[in-house]
Amino acid sequence: xxxxxxxxxxxxxxxxxxxxxxxxxxxxxxxxxxxxxxxxxxxxxxxxxxxxxxxxxxxxxxxxxxxxxxxxxxxxxxxxxxxxxxxxxxxxxxxxxxxxxxxxxxxxxxxxxxxxxxxxxxxxxxxxxxxxxxxxxxxxxxxxxxxxxxxxxxxxxxxxxxxxxxxxxxxxxxxxxxxxxxxxxxxxxxxxxxxxxxxxxxxxxxxxxxxxxxxxxxxxxxxxxxxxxxxxxxxxxxxxxxxxxxxxxxxxxxxxxxxxxxxxxxxxxxxxxxxxxxxxxxxxxxxxxxxxxxxxxxxxxxxxxxxxxxxxxxxxxxxxxxxxxxxxxxxxxxxxxxxxxxxxxxxxxxxxxxxxxxxxxxxxxxxxxxxxxxxxxxxxxxxxxxxxxxxxxxxxxxxxx
Amino acid sequence: xxxxxxxxxxxxxxxxxxxxxxxxxxxxxxxxxxxxxxxxxxxxxxxxxxxxxxxxxxxxxxxxxxxxxxxxxxxxxxxxxxxxxxxxxxxxxxxxxxxxxxxxxxxxxxxxxxxxxxxxxxxxxxxxxxxx
Numbered sequence: 001x002x003x004x005x006x007x008x009x010x011x012x013x014x015x016x017x018x019x020x021x022x023x024x025x026x027x028x029x030x031x032x033x034x035x036x037x038x039x040x041x042x043x044x045x046x047x048x049x050x051x052x053x054x055x056x057x058x059x060x061x062x063x064x065x066x067x068x069x070x071x072x073x074x075x076x077x078x079x080x081x082x083x084x085x086x087x088x089x090x091x092x093x094x095x096x097x098x099x100x101x102x103x104x105x106x107x108x109x110x111x112x113x114x115x116x117x118x119x120x121x122x123x124x125x126x127x128x129x130x131x132x133x134x135x136x137x138x139x140x141x142x143x144x145x146x147x148x149x150x151x152x153x154x155x156x157x158x159x160x161x162x163x164x165x166x167x168x169x170x171x172x173x174x175x176x177x178x179x180x181x182x183x184x185x186x187x188x189x190x191x192x193x194x195x196x197x198x199x200x201x202x203x204x205x206x207x208x209x210x211x212x213x214x215x216x217x218x219x220x221x222x223x224x225x226x227x228x229x230x231x232x233x234x235x236x237x238x239x240x241x242x243x244x245x246x247x248x249x250x251x252x253x254x255x256x257x258x259x260x261x262x263x264x265x266x267x268x269x270x271x272x273x274x275x276x277x278x279x280x281x282x283x284x285x286x287x288x289x290x291x292x293x294x295x296x297x298x299x300x301x302x303x304x305x306x307x308x309x310x311x312x313x314x315x316x317x318x319x320x321x322x323x324x325x326x327x328x329x330x331x332x333x334x335x336x337x338x339x340x341x342x343x344x345x346x347x348x349x350x351x352x353x354x355x356x357x358x359x360x361x362x363x364x365x366x367x368x369x370x371x372x373x374x375x376x377x378x379x380x381x382x383x384x385x386x387x388x389x390x391x392x393x394x395x396x397x398x399x400x401x
Numbered sequence: 402x403x404x405x406x407x408x409x410x411x412x413x414x415x416x417x418x419x420x421x422x423x424x425x426x427x428x429x430x431x432x433x434x435x436x437x438x439x440x441x442x443x444x445x446x447x448x449x450x451x452x453x454x455x456x457x458x459x460x461x462x463x464x465x466x467x468x469x470x471x472x473x474x475x476x477x478x479x480x481x482x483x484x485x486x487x488x489x490x491x492x493x494x495x496x497x498x499x500x501x502x503x504x505x506x507x508x509x510x511x512x513x514x515x516x517x518x519x520x521x522x523x524x525x526x527x528x529x530x531x532x533x
Contacts, residue, residue, distance in 0.1 A: 346457075372487075374421050377456075378458055378459065379455070379459060380454035380455070383453055387432050390428055391429060394421070394423065394424065394425035395422060398424060398425055
């Protein structure tokens with residue numbers, strides 16, 4: 001390219017961009033289109049010579065690119081969002097396609113992070129930029145993650161599941177939706193404790209899935225669990241984003257409408273018996289929701305539910321939760337004994353130390369409680385949790401907890 | 402121009418008591434100060450990123466020759482004072498402004514509300530040369 005063309009393009013590019021942004025409003029798309037037009041100009045003008053009106057030429061080419069992109073985007077949105085996400089009646093045509101999209105995006109061959117991103121994009125209709133922002137990673141990283149996931153699916157022999165009611169595929173989908181929800185509810189690291197938009201998105205997607213599989217008690221159970229947990233959102237954090245534990249939350253700030261809906265959904269699953277993991281976890285959340293004051297909590301029933309969950313999935317985190325319920329029913333010493341039984345698998349988890357701190361505090365062992373809280377503060381990767389644990393330790397030490 | 406303001410686990414000029422041993426209200430004031438500083442930098446359009454790092458006893462050191470399995474050494478490590486505690490990345494007009502922000506961060510309140518005089522390292526982030 002001659003220096004003259006190069007200079008001319010550099011001079012014209014912001015002017016062309018301004019025209020497009022004014023006309024279409026979308027800055028990102030305008031920028032991309034202008035880049036395309038500049039590229040076309042660079043090769044064509046070099047070969048054929050300058051057009052009579054270079055600026056007009058560039059505007060016209062960029063505008064055409066932009067119109068194409070907008071058309072493609074609108075079509076994609078219509079395909080992905082409108083068809084799949086709107087509350088489709090079960091018998092409507094295309095509902096099986098939607099279910100297939102859930103199954104495809106939550107394919108067992110995909111790593112969880114890829115499945116989460118793909119679900120949010122293809123079923124949820126979120127843009128790569130929105131997903132990247134929700135997970136606090138650069139857009140290019142998320143773009144790569146999504147395209148790697150797509151490539152992996154392309155390599156898979158039969159990416160679409162044939163049996164729409166295949167229960168292992170359903171449970172993979174539920175797991176992905178739950179990951180999206182908990183990411184929004186707790187946040188894995190960083191300054192913000194929760195990213196509400198992700199939780200809301202997970203609830204919306206689970207609702208849509210339930211419209212497709214109304215008879216599946218685990219789908220309904222998961223939706224109930226999400227609603228009952230999310231109902232506590234406003235009370236979970238103080239004015240500066242600091243964590244407030246369940247027992248100290250202002251329960252008048254819990255969302256009664258969400259609680260009512262969650263309880264109604266959970267009750268609807270009960271005639272089939274208490275069989276599923278999400279259903280049982282929702283039952284625990286329901287017992288917390290129904291207690292007007294912390295002292296009213298039916299800990300004996302919660303303890304029983306944790307035992308049931310443990311029989312289905314003997315996972316150390318569940319046992320740690322049982323330790324808390326045990327302490328509430330049989331006293332802190334009994335709770336500590338349960339916590340000690342998972343000391344080894346959870347040695348790197350701040351939750352173990354936090355629970356032990358809490359139980360030591362209950363037992364009146366202030367020095368031990370301070371040590372455990374401080375250990376938990378060192379182990380957590382969440383800023384609000386660290387701040388909470390440090391303050392808790394300081395208060396116990398000062399004797400004003 | 403971008404700068405990284407680096408915090409380490411070293412003692413501060415005017416405070417040698419580790420934070421976990423402060424009074425609860427002093428810890429709360431310190432946390433509030435850090436939060437306010439972050440909000441102020443964000444509002445000024447100068448904040449690029451600010452992160453605290455999990456404690457060094459959670460750190461791991463990895464060494465690999467690219468062929469055999471990597472050697473992973475778990476903490477805690479003896480020279481904890483050398484460990485990075487967190488950082489701000491700011492995009493400011495001048496080195497003077499970066500120093501000003503670091504000075505503000507350094508004067509975070511400690512026990513009794515007195516500034517602790519934390520040592521904040523200021524490093525310019527290198528970038529591609531400007532093609533004007």
